[in-house]
Amino acid sequence: MRNVTLNDGTTLSFDDVWKILEEKKFAKFEEIFHQKPNIVNSLRDGGIGWTLLMWAVYKDRFDVFVHLMNYPHDFSLVDNVGWNVLHFVGYKGKVRHLEKFDQQTIEKLIDGRDIWNNTPLHYAARWNNHDVIRWLLAKGADPQLKNKDGQRPDEHDECDGVTKEIIRSFRSS
Numbered sequence: 001m002r003n004v005t006l007n008d009g010t011t012l013s014f015d016d017v018w019k020i021l022e023e024k025k026f027a028k029f030e031e032i033f034h035q036k037p038n039i040v041n042s043l044r045d046g047g048i049g050w051t052l053l054m055w056a057v058y059k060d061r062f063d064v065f066v067h068l069m070n071y072p073h074d075f076s077l078v079d080n081v082g083w084n085v086l087h088f089v090g091y092k093g094k095v096r097h098l099e100k101f102d103q104q105t106i107e108k109l110i111d112g113r114d115i116w117n118n119t120p121l122h123y124a125a126r127w128n129n130h131d132v133i134r135w136l137l138a139k140g141a142d143p144q145l146k147n148k149d150g151q152r153p154d155e156h157d158e159c160d161g162v163t164k165e166i167i168r169s170f171r172s173s
Contacts, residue, residue, distance in 0.1 A: 082114035
């Protein structure tokens with residue numbers, strides 16, 4: 001859903017709701033949530049199907065991310081290319097994002113595959129997100145999984161030496 005219509009007839013787009021969150025108008029968001037309890041799961045940006053939580057990771061708005069984590073989420077949701085929220089953390093997030101998920105959610109999402117068979121670890125490795133790589137591995141990410149190109153996470157051309165060493169040392173332990 002790209003828009004949400006409130007009880008008073010006001011229609012808010014994804015961008016409208018994001019602006020409310022971005023401006024830390026959390027009480028206003030709470031009012032919207034009470035009218036539309038599934039907003040955190042059903043409201044998607046118009047382009048690629050990102051949820052508000054995915055957008056918060058991408059925009060590095062940890063304050064908004066933490067606020068949104070207080071609401072019920074369907075963490076199995078993916079965007080139009082199959083990214084779950086951990087793919088976003090692998091790409092642009094930080095360990096502090098990961099620490100907000102419970103173990104059951106981590107186990108469900110950690111080896112999730114997008115349309116290219118990349119996992120969150122593939123993106124963390126591709127972007128040399130070293131702390132996230134360590135955290136994902138410590139929580140059970142499988143460093144042996146290959147994407148559609150037959151590459152394990154540490155086999156991307158973009159991986160630096162530190163990324164390769166972290167994954168190799170984990171593999172050998």
